[in-house]
Amino acid sequence: MTGREGGKGRRGDSAGAIRMRRLAALEALYPRFEDERTVVVTIMGAVAAELQSLGHRPSFFYLQHAMGLASSIGLGIALCRPELTVVVLDGDGSVLMNLGGLTTLGRYRPPNLVQLVFDNESLLSVGGFPTATATGADLAAIAGAADVPRTEKADTPEEVLAAYDRAIDAAEMTTIVAKVEDHYATPAETVGFVTPLGLLENRLQFARHLETLKGPRI
Amino acid sequence: MPVSVDHSRLIYDALKSHGVRLISALPETWLVHLVRFADEDPDTILVRLAKEEEGVGLSMGAHFAGVRSAMLMQNHGFLASVNGIVSGAQLFRVPLLMLITARGELGESDPWQTEGGLVTRHVLDALRIPREDLDAPEHVEERIAKAHVLAHSSNRPVALLLGRDLMWEPA
Numbered sequence: 001m002t003g004r005e006g007g008k009g010r011r012g013d014s015a016g017a018i019r020m021r022r023l024a025a026l027e028a029l030y031p032r033f034e035d036e037r038t039v040v041v042t043i044m045g046a047v048a049a050e051l052q053s054l055g056h057r058p059s060f061f062y063l064q065h066a067m068g069l070a071s072s073i074g075l076g077i078a079l080c081r082p083e084l085t086v087v088v089l090d091g092d093g094s095v096l097m098n099l100g101g102l103t104t105l106g107r108y109r110p111p112n113l114v115q116l117v118f119d120n121e122s123l124l125s126v127g128g129f130p131t132a133t134a135t136g137a138d139l140a141a142i143a144g145a146a147d148v149p150r151t152e153k154a155d156t157p158e159e160v161l162a163a164y165d166r167a168i169d170a171a172e173m174t175t176i177v178a179k180v181e182d183h184y185a186t187p188a189e190t191v192g193f194v195t196p197l198g199l200l201e202n203r204l205q206f207a208r209h210l211e212t213l214k215g216p217r218i
Numbered sequence: 219m220p221v222s223v224d225h226s227r228l229i230y231d232a233l234k235s236h237g238v239r240l241i242s243a244l245p246e247t248w249l250v251h252l253v254r255f256a257d258e259d260p261d262t263i264l265v266r267l268a269k270e271e272e273g274v275g276l277s278m279g280a281h282f283a284g285v286r287s288a289m290l291m292q293n294h295g296f297l298a299s300v301n302g303i304v305s306g307a308q309l310f311r312v313p314l315l316m317l318i319t320a321r322g323e324l325g326e327s328d329p330w331q332t333e334g335g336l337v338t339r340h341v342l343d344a345l346r347i348p349r350e351d352l353d354a355p356e357h358v359e360e361r362i363a364k365a366h367v368l369a370h371s372s373n374r375p376v377a378l379l380l381g382r383d384l385m386w387e388p389a
Contacts, residue, residue, distance in 0.1 A: 072279065
């Protein structure tokens, strides 16, 4: 009997290799997020904390709960504001909680939406419980089968950046799945950078920012 | 006993007149014409969902983007959306205009709808979501207008319960 319980069974082919750190991938992408017409919706937990540690921008919305809905929020923005580039920073736990949402992304596939899934095979923020990607579920394959027009896998910060740039150039909705280590940047690594930004302050600032971006592309 | 085309049109026109440009929906029998009107309207973005909770995210995104939205769902879809409503729309103070078909109430002949009919209003009340019935054509326009105003002044969800007497008509 082959046990697949709790992530101790079959693992992906990158098991054992040293994976990239999510923070390194975010650092590589951050200059792209400085583009005025790029907005970022991120899930809660490590992704939000690490993105914020690189410097908050009014174009960043941190969905500090409502697991699974970051991609739905990104889809709503992308459909309503085709002149913007919308980036959703997602996670394996969140995507698994809203797998049906992938079919909605595939169905409407706005060309201005990029979904980057950081797959650490774990529900890290609640203590590190293995998700089904630890035992073989392949989110890029699932996204492709859900009819997302472009899917990519990226294993290094350079690959993440290159995959992101290809998605923008292709102007086709893309899901990028990046395997990352199940490591949460330590407080010492982010202290002094995290802004004491309230949930509502972030939400109001984000909406106000989108309002200022209205109008034709220059 | 077909679904009323005229009353569905009344509801749709009221949504349009209050600036709704994005409609998310997971169809059910009573919503068939409303979904069709949205689909046929080039000025409306219709998003057909896999699960109703996605619609909370769609409406949050639309609101952040400066676009007014409405959600079409059955009461069981509302029950399936509760976490998104609480930890999405309510936590982040986003208005939702939810049009919920009130299945499982008096006159319901489908046994599988009846449990949901018993709890829907209680769950709305527990979530402190203001609710109003849409059950006669005379007040459709006015109640949609008022629901819309309250959702946006409070930045919270508001529910309109679409009743059997409005949505069905004698053959």
